[in-house]
Structure formats: C-alpha cells, structure tokens
Amino acid sequence: MTVTALVSAKSCGVTTSALAMTLSSTRPSLLAECDPAGGTIRAGLFQAQITAGTGLYHLAAAERAGEDALAQAFASHLVRLDESGHRQVLPGLTDPAQAPALARTWPALAQVMRVLSDEGGYDVVIDAGRLALESGHLHPTLTPAPLLHGADLVLLVVRATEHSLALARHMTGPLRNELTDRGTGADALGVLLIEDGPRRAHEVSEALRLPVMAALPWEPDTAAYLAGTGRAPRTLKKSALLNSARTALGHLQAAASRRALHQKYPAALPAPAAPQLAGVLQRLNQGAGARG
Ligand SMILES: Nc1ncnc2c1ncn2[C@@H]1O[C@H](COP(=O)(O)OP(=O)(O)OP(=O)(O)O)[C@@H](O)[C@H]1O
Numbered sequence: 001m002t003v004t005a006l007v008s009a010k011s012c013g014v015t016t017s018a019l020a021m022t023l024s025s026t027r028p029s030l031l032a033e034c035d036p037a038g039g040t041i042r043a044g045l046f047q048a049q050i051t052a053g054t055g056l057y058h059l060a061a062a063e064r065a066g067e068d069a070l071a072q073a074f075a076s077h078l079v080r081l082d083e084s085g086h087r088q089v090l091p092g093l094t095d096p097a098q099a100p101a102l103a104r105t106w107p108a109l110a111q112v113m114r115v116l117s118d119e120g121g122y123d124v125v126i127d128a129g130r131l132a133l134e135s136g137h138l139h140p141t142l143t144p145a146p147l148l149h150g151a152d153l154v155l156l157v158v159r160a161t162e163h164s165l166a167l168a169r170h171m172t173g174p175l176r177n178e179l180t181d182r183g184t185g186a187d188a189l190g191v192l193l194i195e196d197g198p199r200r201a202h203e204v205s206e207a208l209r210l211p212v213m214a215a216l217p218w219e220p221d222t223a224a225y226l227a228g229t230g231r232a233p234r235t236l237k238k239s240a241l242l243n244s245a246r247t248a249l250g251h252l253q254a255a256a257s258r259r260a261l262h263q264k265y266p267a268a269l270p271a272p273a274a275p276q277l278a279g280v281l282q283r284l285n286q287g288a289g290a291r292g
C-alpha cells in the first residue's frame with residue numbers, strides 16, 4: 001500500500017488530515033505522529049488518556065538496543081483508533097526537546113513503515129509536522145527528513161488562501177531538491193489542498209508548480225472532534241471529511257502505483273528490510289498493538 005508523509009509550512013491541517021485519512025482507510029492503517037514539534041493527538045482526540053509511557057519517544061531507546069527490540073517496541077507502542085483495531089496510531093512526542101533523540105531512529109522507522117506498507121498491506125500516514133529549513137535543506141533534527149525520503153508520496157498541506165500559498169511557496173524548492181538528492185525523486189511531491197479559501201486546485205497547482213494530488217473539505221465540526229475540542233459527529237464515517245479522505249487515499253494509491261511503474265530512481269532505502277524489522281508484522285498480527 002502507500003506510505004504518505006504530510007508536511008506543512010505552517011499549521012494548515014496536517015494532523016487533522018492524517019487522522020481523517022487513517023480513520024477512513026478501508027485497509028489496515030497506521031498513523032505515525034512524527035512531528036518533531038510534539039504530538040497533539042494524545043492531548044486532543046485521546047483527551048490525555050494515553051500516558052507519556054506510550055509513544056514515539058520510546059522507540060529511540062529501543063532502536064539503540066537493536067532491530068528486534070525496535071520491532072517489538074513499535075508494535076507495543078501503537079494505540080487503537082477504533083474498536084476493530086485495524087486503525088492505529090503511534091502517539092507523538094510529548095516535548096519538542098525529545099526530538100534530537102529521534103534523529104538516528106528515523107531511518108529505521110522509515111524501514112518499519114515500508115515493511116508495514118509493502119508486506120503488511122497497511123496504509124501508512126506520517127504526520128511529519130511543519131517543515132524547518134537550514135541553509136536551504138530540511139533541518140536535521142527539526143524535521144524527520146528520512147521519513148520523507150522513504151515515503152511513496154510527500155504531500156505539502158496547504159489551505160486555499162493566498163496567505164497559505166505564500167508560506168508554502170518557500171518550501172517547494174528545498175523539498176524538491178531534498179527528494180531528488182536523497183529521496184525517491186521530486187515527483188513524490190504533491191499538494192493536499194484544504195478547501196477553506198477561494199483558490200481552486202488548478203490555481204494552487206500553478207502557484208506552487210506542484211500537482212494537487214488530493215483535496216479535503218473544510219468541515220469544522222468533524223475537525224473539532226478530531227482535535228478533541230468538539231463532540232463526536234453522529235456518523236463520523238459518513239462525514240464529508242472522512243468521505244473525501246477515503247477518496248483521497250484512493251487517488252494517492254493510484255498516484256503511488258503510477259510512480260512505482262515509472263520509477264527512475266533507485267529505492268531510497270536498502271531493500272529488503274532487515275528480517276528483524278519484518279518481525280513487526282508478526283507482532284502486530286499477534287495483537288501486540290491492543291493497548292490504549
Ligand atoms: N478540514 C478541516 N476543516 C476544518 N477545520 C480544520 C480542517 N483541518 C484542520 N482544521 C483545523 O485547523 C486547525 C489546525 O489543524 P491541525 O492541528 O490539524 O494542523 P497542523 O498542521 O497539524 O498544525 P501544527 O503544525 O500546529 O501541528 C485546527 O483547529 C483544526 O481543527
């Protein structure tokens with residue numbers, strides 16, 4: 001399936017969109033909350049019911065202990081997003097000061113995501129947060145750059161406003177270069193448009209010189225629920241936001257498949273993944289992710 005990384009220039013709806021996509025997937029799905037500025041799902045949708053003892057930060061120590069430990073920790077730090085357990089989330093950092101500890105963990109995590117997608121049939125959505133640049137490149141600790149390198153698609157989330165486009169414009173060049181030099185190619189890059197302004201998809205595409213690969217509607221009630229500040233809609237799965245997210249996943253899957261067919265670049269990550277990492281699937285199937 002598809003590994004999709006979502007990023008923004010500034011708080012445009014990355015976390016909300018990632019949740020909507022993960023919850024709407026018709027396949028097993030995983031949301032990895034990898035925003036170095038800290039996660040918001042724990043305090044938001046989960047209303048602080050997940051303790052700091054669960055989540056991304058603990059994978060840094062596990063990775064240092066070896067690939068088997070990482071595979072085991074990964075499965076045990078996932079939290080169910082729904083009753084079925086087919087949709088899960090890896091809760092993010094509780095403090096931005098934890099981000100530097102993850103710097104050497106990202107490449108191994110990128111491999112875990114690939115295993116889940118390629119061998120486990122998971123839709124993997126990565127919340128990679130706001131982009132931070134240093135000398136025209138992705139910042140080594142303030143962005144999870146290796147996750148972007150390894151993703152099938154990297155979506156710059158923008159709103160349909162002039163302001164949002166103006167901020168996003170500065171990010172497209174460095175992102176293109178990064179994916180060309182260290183990822184799977186600049187054609188991994190596209191836009192996820194949040195339709196809350198006057199700009200139409202073709203205008204956004206022209207302004208950023210990027211394809212709009214998917215769009216999501218502006219739906220404050222559902223978004224407030226996903227942020228933990230509003231009541232659950234009576235039929236979440238039928239909401240416009242989740243319906244569109246489901247459609248978006250279909251488009252993204254098709255785009256990723258087309259890319260794979262025309263792939264000119266060698267795979268960014270060594271393949272096949274270490275067998276120990278493949279053990280993550282076995283552990284997930286054993287129900288190790290059933291906490292939360
Ligand atoms: N499709 C949408 N419809 C309505 N409101 C939305 C939508 N997407 C996001 N929002 C709202 O916009 C605000 C920012 O959204 P969100 O937290 O998802 O952004 P973010 O890019 O993850 O921000 P940050 O970089 O601060 O983590 C929230 O109040 C959220 O409810």
Ligand SMILES: [Mg+2]
Pocket residue numbers: 014015016035040127129
């Ligand atoms: Mg966020």
